[in-house]
Amino acid sequence: MNNRKTIQTLCAAALTALLLSGCEEAVDTNFGTGKVSIGIKDAPIDGAMAVVVSFTGIELKAYSGETITRTFTTPRTIDLLTLQGAKTSLLLDGETVTGGKYDWLRLKVDLSTSYLTNSSGRHNLTIPSGGESGLKVINGFTVPQDGSLALTIDFDLRKSILEPSQTGGAYRLKPVLRLVQNDKTGHIKGTVPNSRVNGSGCGTAAVYLFEGSNIIADDLDGILADPSDSSLVKLNNSSGNYEYELGFLNAGSYTLAFTCQANLDNPENNDTGVIFSGTTNVTVTAGATTSYNFP
Secondary structure (H helix, E strand, O other), X not given: OHXXXXXXXXXHHHHHHHHHHHHHHHHXXXXXXXXXXXXXXXXXXXXXXXXXXXXXXXXXXXXXXXXXXXXXXXEEEEEHHHOOOOOOEEEEEEEEEEOEEEEEEEEEEOHHHXXXXXXXXXXXXXXXXXXXXXXXXXXXXEXXXXXXXXXXXXEEHHHHEEXXXXXXXXXXXXXXXXXXXXXXXXXXXXXXXXXXXXXXXXXXXXXXXXXXXXXXXXXXXXXXXXXXXXXXXXXXXXXXXXXXXXXXXXXXXXXXXXXXOHHHOOOOOOOOOOOEEXXXXXXXXXXXXXEOOOO
């Protein structure tokens, strides 16, 4: 009899614990709602006059398994070359979604209305894989309940645009996307002397950014430490200075390096003709702009 009561007591305790566990899990997954804003920016590519991508919607994949889809009433057709430095274009602006953790997001695109324009004309864009599923950014984030979150997607065109595999073919879009939380980022900007930009043997002037201090600068080739971002050096007609700007960088230590052979940098090759100079360490602080003028 005592054994029977003991078993009954244990079973009741186990059932109670199971029910409580289920209740706790239900509470954990009921996050209410929050607001999310998602902007997009670009790390530039030389030789192109426009890189236009038509975004038709966005998907957010929640940790709970829920997929939230927002389809734009009118496609957002954006020339990514206009979004350099700290400039962005919003894809979502204070959109109300389920609060909680998210595993990834996906940008839906219409390649039929996306294109690249350069000196030889207008060219189609193609995605070697994933064209129908969109551009997936695998990077977790959390939308706070009754709060708001601002994110920026850095679309690195210098790494993402590949030459046509055959003459007259479409340019290949192999997206390299970086997702950051805006309030955890800062910016870098500065000037480069005319003598560096227009020196002998110079083509396209650019400033490359590498994660960490004292990094040995290298071109885009996937062999050594590739740059995490870059900025073309452009003349500011108002000030007369050659300027660069790198935006939405996670707080931390970085290495800057200048080159005036960025036009020779093919992300599919080890380009020995890309020579770097003026390498320096910089620190990015969240919510602030770090200034560095190359000597």
